[in-house]
Amino acid sequence: MYVKRNYGFWMTFNWSKWPFIVGTAYGFVICLLSFFSKVDFSIPWSPISIMGIAVAFYLGFKNNSSYDRTWEARKIWGSIVNNSRTFGAAVVSFVQIEDSIAIQKELIYRHIAWLTVLRHQLRLSKPWEHIESRAQVYAPNITEDYNSKLDQELSLYISQEEIQSLENKANKATQLLKIQSQRFQELKDKSAYEDFRHMEFHKLVTTFYEDQGKSERIKNFPFPRQYASTALWMTIVFSFFVPFGLLNGFKDMNGLAYWLSPFLSGLIIWIFFLMEKIGDYSENPFEGSYNDVPITSIAKAIEIDLREMINDENIPKPEEEENGFLM
Template sequence: MHSGRHYSIKEFLIWTRRDIYVLFVLATIPTVIYQVFDIKCIAIPWVAIALIGTAAAFIVGFKNTQTYNRLWEARQIYGAIVNSSRAWGIMVRDFVEEDKKIHQELFYRHCAWLTALRYQLREPRAWENMTKSYNLEYKKFFTVSEEKIPLEEVLQNYLTSSEQTYILSKKNRATQLIALQSNHLKELYNSGKIENFQYVALEKVLTDLYDHQGKCERIKNFPYPRQFASLNLFFIWLFVFMLPFGILNEFQKLGDDFVWLTIPFSVIVSWLFTSMEKVGESTENPFEGSANDVPITAMSRTIEIDLRDMLDEENLPAPIAAENKILM
């Protein structure tokens, strides 16, 4: 997540510069053919181009609205995880008998769940966009910790060696960590350390966490429909390709020398459309590890700080800081 006021125009131009190079070539070739080689028949009536541009604008607007909805839903889900985590903390602290060791086990295992979940959400999918050259290049400005630090190294801060070995042997580790929490609650109930209604209330929080996890997995594992994404891409580039052919005659009406303005104006208009397409593309997968992700690493650290503060620990971890205004 970009945590500044806005992206600078320099950042945006660097991010989209490869498109600008292509757009410049696409605008220059028909202009040279039209003006230098005097082949006027390549010009297309502007009305036809305007119709394609209108359709492209509708489609790109639809896509950007839907991808923003995916991003916002993901942020709402993680907000619910924050709330449920705090509820888990106060209920464990107040319901379970005064036993700091048990409190710590339940709190730390919850931090392990947060860790396992964010690692699972950062795993790449075939339809995600972080392997594209312009995204890889921009990734130099920030760090995705889940790609740098092995899961095993982080989990050892929260789990016993036996629990860590067990969890790492599982496919869906976050799911199994909640199952461990539930089993621990059952043991506490059977030993009389929590009452029936307390046991039910704590299990309800675990059920809520499963619900939040499932919603995250739905967004992660079901992409923005490929048919809509493909149609958007085709229409944008069809419009970009045809645009210079449509405005040649318009600038010709101003005089022969003005025909060369086709190049800069085609590049500018086309850049607006391709940039809107890129913005939608960079928003559609809110957990892929891009600069526009939901900051699940920072939010998980916030939860960990809150829970460990409830334990009255003194050496709390520092909040995750933005790196070059990018908060992960």
């Protein structure tokens, strides 16, 4: 997520420059052919403008739908924040028995481990994501290394025995919540708290399962490819006709005015492809790209809140932006 006031123009242009470069070069080719062959390649602008309006409406639909996916993902993680704080307060308030401090720390740390596993799992690559062009130019490369980093991070929060019990599990986050639920039952059986408080813990585990499932729904179900693909092909078709339509308006001009047509072609093509690309890079809010929901930062903020509730030591600092990006 970009946290400065605006993307810089050159940052935006560098990210999306190829449609302008190719569109301008293509426009020059059309103008040169028309100029030297004396053949009129021009097409009336009216049908092209109608086509452009249709493409603009379709790109608007795609961008709105992509934004809905991103905003829904942010609301889900906002729910995780609220439910995690409630969970922390419940642990501190409800667990009041012998060795309660150690038990509270165990439960809080296991919840942080669940957050760690979940954000790693959400950043595993999917075939429809931008695997080869993730946030590596301006943003830090934060794609989670699931196979080598996860166990090292989990060792800060849970025992090696628990870590080993998660090996070869298809969904480690799900299994961690199961272990947490079993631990609550063990505490209930030891009369650490009564039925009412046990049910409150169970409700909180249920909300975490729901939030995890909602996140996985967005991660595992792509923006329908028929809509994404159609937007791209419609933009390409429209861009193909743009130089011919502009040629109609510039063909009777002399001197440098005639050669403005290729630059205007490139500019129009760039604008439409920029709209298409913004929607394309907003479809997958957990892919580790420029416009991600900052789940690493959110998870760190939750960890700080929970560890402060139990007066823990060596509490980490909040995540800081890097080159304007918070991940």
